[in-house]
Amino acid sequence: MSxxxxxxxxxxxxxxxxPTTGLKVHKDADALIKANAVAATVALLIGGIAAIxxxxxxxxxxxxxxxxxxxxxxxxxxxxxxxxxxIFFEMAILYFASAVLLNCRVPxxxxxxxxxxxxxxxxxxVEWTMFTGRADVLFTSYVPLRAHPLFYLxxxxxxxxxxxxxxxxxxxxxxxxxxxxxTGSVPLVTFGGITAAIIAAITLGHGAAIYIPTFLWSLGIMxxxxxxxxxxxxxxxxxxxxINVAAMVAIWYLLGALxxxxxxxxxxxxxxxxxxxxxxxxxASAHHLLVDPGFGPSWKIxxxxxxxxxxxxxxxxxxxxxxxGVEMGMRLRGHTQGLFGWLRRAPWHDPGFxxxxxxxxxxxxxxxxxxxxxxxxxxxxVAHNTLRIPGHFHATVVSGTGRRWRSTASRxxxxxxxxxxxxxxxxx
Amino acid sequence: xxxxxxxxxxxxxxxxxRRHYDITFAGAPFSLEYSPAVNLMMAITAIGGLIAAxxxxxxxxxxxxxxxxxxxxxxxxxxxALAGSVPPGLYKKPFLELPTDDTELExxxxxxxxxxxxxxxxxxxxxxxxxYFANWKLLSAMWQIG
Numbered sequence: 001m002s003x004x005x006x007x008x009x010x011x012x013x014x015x016x017x018x019p020t021t022g023l024k025v026h027k028d029a030d031a032l033i034k035a036n037a038v039a040a041t042v043a044l045l046i047g048g049i050a051a052i053x054x055x056x057x058x059x060x061x062x063x064x065x066x067x068x069x070x071x072x073x074x075x076x077x078x079x080x081x082x083x084x085x086x087i088f089f090e091m092a093i094l095y096f097a098s099a100v101l102l103n104c105r106v107p108x109x110x111x112x113x114x115x116x117x118x119x120x121x122x123x124x125x126v127e128w129t130m131f132t133g134r135a136d137v138l139f140t141s142y143v144p145l146r147a148h149p150l151f152y153l154x155x156x157x158x159x160x161x162x163x164x165x166x167x168x169x170x171x172x173x174x175x176x177x178x179x180x181x182x183t184g185s186v187p188l189v190t191f192g193g194i195t196a197a198i199i200a201a202i203t204l205g206h207g208a209a210i211y212i213p214t215f216l217w218s219l220g221i222m223x224x225x226x227x228x229x230x231x232x233x234x235x236x237x238x239x240x241x242x243i244n245v246a247a248m249v250a251i252w253y254l255l256g257a258l259x260x261x262x263x264x265x266x267x268x269x270x271x272x273x274x275x276x277x278x279x280x281x282x283x284a285s286a287h288h289l290l291v292d293p294g295f296g297p298s299w300k301i302x303x304x305x306x307x308x309x310x311x312x313x314x315x316x317x318x319x320x321x322x323x324x325g326v327e328m329g330m331r332l333r334g335h336t337q338g339l340f341g342w343l344r345r346a347p348w349h350d351p352g353f354x355x356x357x358x359x360x361x362x363x364x365x366x367x368x369x370x371x372x373x374x375x376x377x378x379x380x381x382v383a384h385n386t387l388r389i390p391g392h393f394h395a396t397v398v399s400g401t402g403r404r405w406r407s408t409a410s411r412x413x414x415x416x417x418x419x420x421x422x423x424x425x426x427x428x
Numbered sequence: 429x430x431x432x433x434x435x436x437x438x439x440x441x442x443x444x445x446r447r448h449y450d451i452t453f454a455g456a457p458f459s460l461e462y463s464p465a466v467n468l469m470m471a472i473t474a475i476g477g478l479i480a481a482x483x484x485x486x487x488x489x490x491x492x493x494x495x496x497x498x499x500x501x502x503x504x505x506x507x508x509a510l511a512g513s514v515p516p517g518l519y520k521k522p523f524l525e526l527p528t529d530d531t532e533l534e535x536x537x538x539x540x541x542x543x544x545x546x547x548x549x550x551x552x553x554x555x556x557x558x559x560y561f562a563n564w565k566l567l568s569a570m571w572q573i574g
Contacts, residue, residue, distance in 0.1 A: 019505050041491060048481055048484045048485065052478070052481050055474055055477040059471065060450075060470060061470075138447065320545065324542045328541065329522070331533055333525070336533075339539075342544060352515055352517055353517070362430055365552060366437075369555060369556050370437060379567055383440065386441075386444060387446050390446050392433075394436065395433040398480070
């Protein structure tokens with residue numbers, strides 16, 4: 001009798017109970033989430049300082065930096081914000097959406113720490129090349145602009161670490177299913193995490209496919225065609241932002257549940273919308289190549305005016321179901337006055353809620369509308385490479401995703417499962 | 429960030445290039461003049477960006493301060509103990525206060541049970557159509573055929 005007792009005691013020692021939600025939290029998952037979130041915050045700080053310097057140079061009246069320094073800090077800004085900050089935080093979300101939401105253990109925490117180490121080491125390598133002026137090639141690092149080989153190697157190591165975390169995420173799902181830590185389907189937030197992880201696998205595959213040859217090119221071992229580089233690189237460059245979108249939408253559902261007890265209006269519609277992301281969102285990368293001479297109009301239009309719209313449809317579905325879930329949750333709790341009584345009585349003083357609303361509105365109204373418009377081949381002719389493009393993606397990445405990450409992090413230990421709001425029969 | 433993004437988009441509409449160190453093209457063998465509105469848009473962009481950067485800085489400060497120097501919540505997680513010190517969602521726990529199945533939602537005609545959301549998404553669709561149409565109109569003016 002003593003052996004099973006000591007085994008169960010040892011197993012229990014691996015978990016802590018969240019005092020807010022009562023959920024079991026695997027301590028290794030807890031530590032990995034914290035480590036990734038801290039690394040993300042450090043990257044945000046570096047990228048933010050770079051942003052101020054770039055901004056004060058683009059403001060022609062101030063024009064702070066020299067041309068060389070401008071492109072250096074613009075590279076630092078792009079890499080830290082679009083790669084390091086976002087992906088470190090996404091890794092934290094993958095641990096959260098699997099181990100914490102499913103009440104299970106991380107199957108290979110040591111591998112998780114190896115992955116984190118690889119990502120930090122790779123990021124430091126890239127930072128070193130950028131800060132020492134060995135990689136003034138911007139975030140896109142278009143060939144034939146040549147950076148120091150360690151720049152490409154750093155990105156590869158960072159990507160390998162991220163792939164390992166993605167593998168751990170899927171392994172956690174298998175463990176949770178086998179150990180029966182949940183019943184029925186996975187929660188919607190976890191489903192969104194699965195979507196993000198699948199897109200991450202596609203994205204990081206593109207990254208490996210282009211950065212390994214480019215690394216060899218930087219060593220003088222082989223050639224890389226600039227047009228092929230752009231085609232494959234955008235499979236990484238844009239798709240990496242689609243990991244954000246899937247994870248961000250998942251967090252929209254989570255924060256709605258946490259802050260106002262929103263419900264999932266229709267699970268099938270929300271999950272179908274996530275599947276649309278997986279099927280079509282990578283093809284949207286083609287909109288970066290709309291003025292490239294190497295591709296014909298048919299290829300461009302099929303990808304950006306047909307397939308891309310299916311991903312847009314997915315965003316519009318979420319753009320309806322998220323506020324609808326909030327409204328229904330509020331109405332079910334008695335806030336039924338008029339058309340917008342539920343919105344007036346919402347907890348606007350809760351940063352999690354106000355941030356959720358701002359994220360949905362700015363991402364949809366500014367980022368979404370401009371994105372679809374600029375992604376149209378004919379309109380892209382006049383919008384391409386103008387400030388309209390960064391105007392668009394700052395609305396999506398910063399106002400949408402960045403705000404979402406920050407509001408999630410600010411909730412600290414408030415970790416819960418969206419399944420709790422779906423246990424009502426009304427929500428199924 | 430909203431000010432920053434919108435003004436940047438407007439500046440781009442006037443042809444201001446992205447990624448460019450010097451939009452005046454000083455020292456170039458050709459000259460280029462933008463609409464005077466560009467200077468205003470770039471200034472608004474900078475102001476919006478600085479406000480956003482300040483917000484980001486405050487976020488980092490608050491987060492780091494909370495994690496390393498913040499007051500522990502303690503064992504009492506009741507509303508009385510936590511009210512005013514942490515976001516209300518953490519102690520009111522709306523996600524645990526499940527609505528009862530006998531709660532009936534009122535129908536609002538064609539707007540259904542979620543009329544507010546229906547109106548909000550209708551506003552979104554109108555904005556979408558207007559912006560999309562305006563860009564095609566702009567394109568037709570800039571890209572004359574025949």
